[in-house]
Amino acid sequence: MALSKELSIGQVAARTGIAVSALRYYESEGLLQANRNAGGQRRYARVALRRISFIIAAQKFGFSIARIRELLKDLPENRTPNEADWGKIALDFRAELDAKIASLEKLRDNLEGCIGCGCLSMKKCAIYNKDDAVAARGPGPQLL
Numbered sequence: 001m002a003l004s005k006e007l008s009i010g011q012v013a014a015r016t017g018i019a020v021s022a023l024r025y026y027e028s029e030g031l032l033q034a035n036r037n038a039g040g041q042r043r044y045a046r047v048a049l050r051r052i053s054f055i056i057a058a059q060k061f062g063f064s065i066a067r068i069r070e071l072l073k074d075l076p077e078n079r080t081p082n083e084a085d086w087g088k089i090a091l092d093f094r095a096e097l098d099a100k101i102a103s104l105e106k107l108r109d110n111l112e113g114c115i116g117c118g119c120l121s122m123k124k125c126a127i128y129n130k131d132d133a134v135a136a137r138g139p140g141p142q143l144l
Contacts, residue, residue: 006035006043016052022054029065031055031072051075054089061097 013020026032027042032051034042051072058068071089 007048009034009042009044012044012048012052014116015049016057018052021120026052026055030069032064056094061093062100063093063096 007015010022012018012023016023018026023032023042026103032044032048034044034048037043046068054072055068058071059065063071071092075085075089
């Protein structure tokens with residue numbers, strides 16, 4: 001039995017474990033492209049399964065929808081991405097993940113002495129902001 005060229009939104013949801021509403025959202029965000037049949041129903045090319053898997057993995061790594069869209073923008077919609085396409089994305093991912101890992105390690109190492117303290121008054125505390133000196137940098141925890 002030959003595989004159909006396109007999948008319904010329900011078939012894609014079943015194959016990927018993603019809710020139909022999430023697939024519609026991904027489409028509205030420009031991450032996926034669906035064709036419409038004569039009845040107006042969405043039909044996805046089989047390559048959408050690979051793109052969705054990538055989207056899921058990227059989200060699990062903490063990448064935003066906007067960043068995922070940026071990474072996928074140059075990939076073709078109507079063919080399976082080739083090794084060079086994925087290689088470029090992997091390099092971008094690796095650099096960003098390495099930076100996140102380094103940031104998390106620094107945070108872990110600097111907070112070791114004051115986790116649970118709550119006072120933020122220790123002179124060696126990495127996030128102590130004497131006299132609100134870093135307020136000009138903007139809102140939020142600037143020293144983290």
